[in-house]
Amino acid sequence: MRGTTVPPGTPCRTPRPGELPMHRLEVPAPPAPPFAVGTFDTIGPLSRADFPHRHTFHELVHVTGGTGAHVVDTARWPLRPPHFGVIAPGQVHQWAGVRDLTGHVVLFTDDFLLDHPADRELLRRLSERPWLHLDGDADARVTRLIADLEDEYRRGGESTESVLRALVHVLLVRAGRLLGTPPPPPAGAVAAEFVRLAGRPGPGPWSVRAHAGRLGVTPGHLTEAVKAATGRTAAQLLREARVREAQRFLLRTDLTVRQVASRVGFADPAYFCRFFRRETGLTPGAFRRGGEKHHD
Numbered sequence: 001m002r003g004t005t006v007p008p009g010t011p012c013r014t015p016r017p018g019e020l021p022m023h024r025l026e027v028p029a030p031p032a033p034p035f036a037v038g039t040f041d042t043i044g045p046l047s048r049a050d051f052p053h054r055h056t057f058h059e060l061v062h063v064t065g066g067t068g069a070h071v072v073d074t075a076r077w078p079l080r081p082p083h084f085g086v087i088a089p090g091q092v093h094q095w096a097g098v099r100d101l102t103g104h105v106v107l108f109t110d111d112f113l114l115d116h117p118a119d120r121e122l123l124r125r126l127s128e129r130p131w132l133h134l135d136g137d138a139d140a141r142v143t144r145l146i147a148d149l150e151d152e153y154r155r156g157g158e159s160t161e162s163v164l165r166a167l168v169h170v171l172l173v174r175a176g177r178l179l180g181t182p183p184p185p186p187a188g189a190v191a192a193e194f195v196r197l198a199g200r201p202g203p204g205p206w207s208v209r210a211h212a213g214r215l216g217v218t219p220g221h222l223t224e225a226v227k228a229a230t231g232r233t234a235a236q237l238l239r240e241a242r243v244r245e246a247q248r249f250l251l252r253t254d255l256t257v258r259q260v261a262s263r264v265g266f267a268d269p270a271y272f273c274r275f276f277r278r279e280t281g282l283t284p285g286a287f288r289r290g291g292e293k294h295h296d
Contacts, residue, residue: 004056004089004109005034012046018255018263020092020248021053022201025107033161034109037149043105052094052252054201058123060106060171061085062142068098070131074247075293077131082139084175088127090201092248104146108168110196115162116169117192121230122176124195129179138178145171190215191229194222198234198241206242206265208234243279246272250288257284 005027015021023046027034034057040047052071063070063083070077070085072093077083079098087093089110095101113119134142149167152160194211205211211234212222219234226234242264249260261272276284 004111018249018253018259020252021051023049023053023055025055025057025109033164034112035153035161035164036107037104037146037153039104040101043107047105048095048098048101050095050098052092054090054092055087055107056089057107057109058089059085059087060168060175061087061103062105062146063101063103064139064143065103066098066101068101069096070094070098071096071292072130073244074251075131080133082134082142084132084134084138084142084178086123086126086130086175088123088130088199090199090245091127091130092252104150106146106149106168106171112165112168115165117189119169119172120192120196122172124199126172126175126179132175132178134178141174142171145174188225188229190217190222191225194226194234195230195237198237201245203263204242204265206238208238211238239279243276246276246284247280247287250284251292260284 004024006024008026008028010024010026012021012023025034025036027036036043061070061084063079063081063085065081066079068079070079070083070093072085072087073091076096079101081103110120145167149164149171152163152167193215197211197214205214208219208222212219215222217225223234226232226237230237246260246264249255249263250257253260255263257273258269261267261269264272266272266275273283276282276287280287282290
């Protein structure tokens with residue numbers, strides 16, 4: 001996917017006023033896959049960034065040590081390792097007050113999921129509950145899988161990319177079991193692309209009709225395909241995505257409510273406030289004053 005990866009050493013783009021920093025995955029020149037795995041130290045300082053930012057890629061985090069907190073979108077989790085976490089493209093996260101952070105990070109773009117496209121839906125479901133405390137057995141299983149990923153990535157060789165994809169698939173399925181999230185049914189190409197587009201950060205589009213036109217199908221066909229693949233309607237997923245994007249701007253930027261409304265496609269701030277209150281039970285101002293959710 002164009003724009004999701006950059007050559008090693010490429011500086012981050014300076015965000016415009018009201019925007020959050022967007023990190024892209026550093027990948028050597030082709031044929032290297034859009035994938036990386038390593039410790040927080042080997043991946044680099046941005047892997048433990050202490051400021052709100054987004055990614056163009058998926059990030060799986062296995063935390064084995066450290067204190068502080070991990071913040072994802074509107075929620076804050078204290079570090080009591082071991083943990084397993086999932087951060088989806090477009091989500092806003094940061095490490096807050098962290099000391100002595102240890103563990104591993106697995107990074108990959110949507111393109112990397114070529115062999116297992118249904119993993120995109122599983123990742124979406126996992127990112128809705130992105131932080132898990134591991135018991136001893138679960139931690140040992142995650143540790144072994146990530147060690148296999150790191151060894152395969154380091155050694156390389158014939159079919160390495162296929163092996164890496166297979167190991168990531170197993171890691172995601174097992175994470176889904178830990179969270180009580182069953183593997184999704186195989187998603188059709190139209191539904192999978194809609195879910196990917198709807199989850200991207202940015203200015204929309206925010207209507208089912210606009211997405212259907214972009215995908216070359218009718219709104220009715222898109223609604224049926226998404227319902228069959230995800231159990232929810234396309235309109236519902238778009239409303240949820242719109243609310244999440246507004247919440248990110250309200251908590252992580254200094255934009256006014258009028259500016260946030262414009263960023264998520266509302267020309268009328270009053271209509272935005274009614275929409276936000278209907279979906280969340282709070283006005284934008286009350287949500288901002290309430291701050292992030294703290295988890296034990």
